[in-house]
Structures are given as C-alpha cells and as structure tokens.
Amino acid sequence: MTREEIEDLRKKVSCARVLETVGFAIDQKESTRRVLKFRRGPEIIIVTHEGNGWFDPLGEDKGDVFSLVARLDGGSFGDAISRIAELASFPLSGPRLALSTRARRLYRAPVAQRFKIRRHPQPGSPTWRYLSEARRLSATVLRQAAQEDVLREGPHGSMWAAHTDEAAVLCGWEERGPGWRGFAAGGTKVLFRFGQRDGLRLCVTESAIDAMSLAAIEGVREGTLYLSTGGGWSPNTDAALRTLARRSDAQLIAATDANPQGEAYAYRLRELAEEAGCNWLRLRPPADDWNEVLKQREDQTRGRGTEKRGVPHSRRSRQGKLRPAAPALDPAGRDGGGPDGGMKD
Secondary structure, eight states, rough: OOHHHHHHHHHOOOHHHHEEEEEEOEEEEGSSSOOEEEEEEEEEEEEEEGEEEEEEEEOOOEHHHHHHHHHHHHHHHHHHHHHHHHTTTTOOOSSSSOOHHHHHHHHHHHHHHHHHHOOOTTTHHHHHHIIISSSOOHHHHHHHHHHOEEEEGGGOOOEEEEOOOTTTOOEEEEEETEEEEEEOOOOOOOOOEOOOOOOOOOEEEESSSHHHHHHHHSOOTTEEEEEEETOOOHHHHHHHHHHTTTSSSEEEEOOSSSSSSHHHHHHHHHHHHHHHEEEEEEEOSSSSHHHHHHHHHHHHHHHHHHOOOOOOOOOOOOOOOOOOOOOOOTTTTTBBOOOTTBBBB
16 A cells, blocks of 8 residues: 555545544534543543544543554454455555554564553444453453453454463463454464352353353353364363362263264264263253354344243253264364464354
C-alpha cells in the first residue's frame, strides 16, 4: 500500500467510527462539537482534531486512527491498515503486509505477557456479544470466567481462553471468534480449566466454548472442573490429564463431541482412566457438541418459556460401542499455533 493510499484511509475513517464498531458509546453530556468523549465500561477515549486524533485521559496513550486500532486490537501497523481498509471498504493495492518488526517482537514475547495486556470480556464489547449472542453463554458463566482470569478479548471480537499447566502457569490460549479458530502463536496446548480447581469430577471437552457451555447447562456444578484439550492431544495435555485422574476419588467424564473424532477421544480417555485407576463415564451431547446443545435449549426456552434445563442422563458406554479410529493427535513439538496459525471454521 502506498503512502498516498494510507493517507486516504486516514481521511476516510475517523477515530469515532472505529470506537463505535468495538462497543464504545459517545457521552453526549460531556462531549462538544470539537471534543467527543467515548465510554466502554470503565474505559474512556477522547476524540479530537475533527475525528483524526485521540487520547486516553486515564493514561498517556494518544495518536491517530492507526494507533487507535493497534491499541484496541493488539496487532501491528499492517494489521491496523487492513482493519481500517475494511471499515472504509477500501481495496488494498498489494498483498497483505508482512509482519512488522513490532509484531515479530510481540510474537517472541512470553505468552503470559501477551495474554496479560489484553482486557477481560466486558458487557457490550464485541467479544462479550460474540460469546453471549452467537454462543449463548450466560452472563453468570462469563463473569465467573472473568473472576477466574481465564478469558481475554482478542482482535475483531474474538475470545482468548487460557491453557494452564498443573502449577497454574499460563502456556497458551485457544482463539475463537466469528469465522475464526486458532491457537496462540508460540503457545503450548495443555488444558483450559474452568470451575472448581480441586474438583474431582473432571469433564473433558474439545474446546473452551464447549467446556463453558456444559457448565452453563449444568449450572456450574459443584465439585466439577470443566476442561478443554483445545481440539488436540499433546503430550502436555496427556500428562496434565493423568495428573488430575490420579487423585483419590477422581471421576473422568468424556464429554467430547458426538462424532467419530469425539468417540475416539472418549475411547482414549477411557484408557487413560483405567491406567490411572479412576472412574470413567461417557457424557455424550445429544447434538454434535455442547455449545450446539446450549443453543438449541436456549432457542426452545425463548420460544416456549418453560423448557426444563439439565444434562441428559449420564451412563457408562456399553461394551463394544466405541470403535474409533486413532484421534487427531498433536505430536511432540507441534502442539501449539504459529504466528499465522489457525484455521477458519
């Protein structure tokens, strides 16, 4: 993209327009024609210079529309150009810009640092709307996830769900958003954990969305730790599950998807439970996955207003029912995302 095209974008997209697309609302009482005050929860951004500039009255950050997008999305200057071009419906004249030096430094930064600088999902934000409207997760579950410090807001309304090891050290995060699925660049898949950390009822799902969906359906059952493998089975995931399963009176519940891969994971979990000497149950969703179950139940509740909630009867799988192919495993050294890693839904 040429300098002239960049300047054209700067003129076409104001800071006010950017803020409105990510959940900020103008404070009419405290705004003037030349100075606009925007709020999103406790956050405040002041827009000046006829929409071309901004500053944070609670901090020292300030700049133009490109720096504003970079601050909100956490990406590079090249990412900001692409985002603003979308808002302006402006066709890029060349290929997408390569990662900038700043972006490469960001990818090399410790994963915990990159996760920490992102904010928790806030009511009204694009991430909150994605989780509550598109995924139908309740405000109660989302607030508890915020209290447990396991969720962050990613770029473009996406969600970051933390993966931690047995020492509660953050190792990476699942990325889910409208039309997007991925894992943290440079991160390692271990387990997403939600609920009672010392709980002995261990519900294992394939994604953080499904783990929180099952928790919502069950009302965040006492004594339960809801887990996600992130769609893989890395050596670190295997070791973490074995550590949990070896605890006295632990019960491993295979709440994986109702499809061939989900059955393969369930079979592997059964083997792991038998080796660890803990109880095992198969909790199969009546739809493809638990988020789909949650959405169907919410639709029924909204339509009838009397739908009874709960989880279908849990029972042991009958002998011979599981005849899976080998699950899609994450081999050693290949259990995380890359700088461009991820796949569209």
